[in-house]
Amino acid sequence: MKALLMRYWPYWSGPVRDAGFAGLMALILFGPVVGVVLKGYDFELHPSRVALLVGIVILGRLLLSLALQTARGKVWLQRFELGRDQGVQVVPAHQKSLWRWVLPLIILAALILPFYANKYLLTVVILGLIYVLLGLGLNIVVGLAGLLDLGYVAFYAIGAYGLALGYEHLGLGFWTMLPLAAVLAAVAGAILGFPVLRMHGDYLAIVTLGFGEIIRLVLNNWLSFTGGPNGLSAPSPTLLGLEFGRRAKDGGTPFHEFFGLTYDPNYKFIFIYLVLLLVVLLVLYVKQRLVRMPIGRAWEALREDEIACRSMGLNHVLVKLSAFMLGASTAGLAGVFFATYQGFVNPTSFTFFESALILAIVVLGGMGSTLGVVIAAFVLTVAPELLRSFADYRVLLFGVLMVLMMIWRPRGLIRVSRRGVVPPVAQGAA
Amino acid sequence: MSVPMLEFRQVDLFYGAIQALHQVSLQVQVGETVSLIGANGAGKSSLLMSIFSQPQVTSGQILYQGRDITGLQAHQVATLGIAQVPEGRRIFPDMSVEENLLMGSLVIGDTYVDEDRQRMFELFPRLRERRNQRAMTLSGGEQQMLAIARALMSRPCLLLLDEPSLGLAPLVVKQIFHTLRELAADGMTLFLVEQNASHALRLSHRGYVMVNGRISLMGTGEELLTNPQVRMAYLGGH
Secondary structure (H helix, E strand, O other): OHHHHHHOHHHHHHHHHHHHHHHHHHHHHHHHHHHEEEEOOEEEEOHHHHHHHHHHHHHHHHHHHHHHHOHHHHHHHHHHHHOOOOOOEEEOOOOOOOHHHHHHHHHHHHHHHHHHOOHHHHHHHHHHHHHHHHHHHHHHHHHHOOOOOOOOHHHHHHHHHHHHHHHHHHOOOHHHHHHHHHHHHHHHHHHHHOOOOOOOHHHHHHHHHHHHHHHHHHHHHOHHHHOHHHOEEOOOOOEOOEEOOOOOHHHOOEHHHHOOOOOOOHHHHHHHHHHHHHHHHHHHHHHHHHHHOHHHHHHHHHHHOHHHHHHOOOOHHHHHHHHHHHHHHHHHHHHHHHHHHHOEEOHHHHOHHHHHHHHHHHHHHOOOOHHHHHHHHHHHHHHHHHOHHHHHHHHHHHHHHHHHHHHHOOOOOOOOEEEOOOOOOOOOOO | OOOOOEEEEEEEEEEOOEEEEEEEEEEEOOOOEEEEEEOOOOOHHHHHHHOOOOOOOOEEEEEEOOEEOOOOOHHHHHOOOEEEEOOOOOOOOOOEHHHHHHHHOOOOOOOOHHHHHHHHHHHOHHHHHOOOOEHHHOOHHHHHHHHHHHHHOOOOOEEEEEOOOOOOOHHHHHHHHHHHHHHHHOOOEEEEEEOOHHHHHHHOOEEEEEEOOEEEEEEEHHHHHHOHHHHHHHOOOO
16 A cells, blocks of 8 residues: 555645645634634634534545546646636627527516516516626726726715705606716716826725715715715605505505506516616617727727827827716616615615625626626625525625636636627729 | 928927936928937937827927927827827737727728728738737737837828837848838838837938937938948947
């Protein structure tokens, strides 16, 4: 046995070393977290639990290393390495996309969904769609224009508070505030955009981070105007003036009475869902067009090389501001939906963690990729709902997911592909 | 004499306390090819970039077709018909070759896009082959070609080139200069900043030599090529 082990030692040495190192790391990581349990003012040691976890890690790492030495393992590893950071693909111009068939089906399914879903599922999907909107907006700023914005949640807050405050102080409803909030957020985006025009990278990130915190702190402390930590109530949407409550305010007719239906609190959510779905589709469409237009190309040029961009005759001020404003207005829209869906807003919904979550959606989905962002938004908002029992470990899972992504798919879930251009017909040849 | 295409009048340029350009005056006539040669750090690139106000000149005037463009923003200068091939090429790496070309035509709009694109592909057949490839995946020489083609897409009156031979194989350098010669023969006004003095001077009608931020010599390309000082300093003394 010993002779056998020694003979094949060259094959064993690597994996054993890997396994030992993994075990050490596991011990450092799990030792204090799992091994020491607080009990009142005292604590208990649980060495067996640590040993079990470390053992699993060591064994797993050993088996993985050994498996990777086999012929099949090597092929697999190679494919893995090759798949890394291949960057952007260029799709041939004439290639017909499968999307032409899939997209209508998805839209149809999305339209039918609310009539068969229960309230819980519906609210989860609404939340997912709100984050799709946020992800799409931030994707313009971070993914396309390359401006790292860590205070994006501020625009989301402006949209949400826009609805609540507009209702409270001016008596404006959902439909008035929806476009107005987008405009308000865009103006805020411009206000933030101007001072940060000369900044890049880290500095920009810090300033935007500060902006996000300023908005949150103002909302939290301006008691007379925003209600402070107590928050404000936000109105529900109406359909042509018909309300979705059991009883309409001011003597109007509620929705269910007008159509002779029995009252169902779900109607409100179905309606929010459908409107939200339309807005998301609209934003998707607009974004898809913008990317193909000169402005989209200008954003990307700005991300890739600002100096070259300027020497191409692009006004970098306009390019940056347009990215900031469009991104912000999308967040404003999302904010209105969030407020009306919750029926209530307060500052705790707009912390830095939200900004980080939205940024994670963009990074996870793949910078600049629309489809990737849509998928990532659902993964990061719906998954925590499904994993309710793991709620305590949510942030941990989040971190692990991010680290793994950065190692294996640094360009995100969906790689951005560019459409090739149809070669122009030569004048003489035609 | 007619109005020069580009003129520097006693331009001073400071980086903080350090003076990079001293009373520089030079002219580029319409249809002329002019090169500015000099050693590393002489101030050649600063001079070229000062046309785009990056950095802005401290005193003096820069005129383009008789119009004072001193202190104009980079993007405004670019819309006047001045295109530049920046040092180190600065193509957009994640965009395809075709998209890089489209970026060049942004200033003048879509009117001539198809026609010009076709022209560029005739000028640089290699780019046609690599039309749908990402610019990052091109070789250095191809990237330089792309940078030149991108600049030409804006139909400039004046083409500025900053070290087009930088980091390229001798054969590729030859090819690039051959293309530049063709462009010049078609009537394009070229202003070239180069360390590769022999190639640059052979191409140029006139040349300026810059030493420590001052124009120390000027003359026709041939004069400078045979000038003993220039031969010693920049052409290896042969």
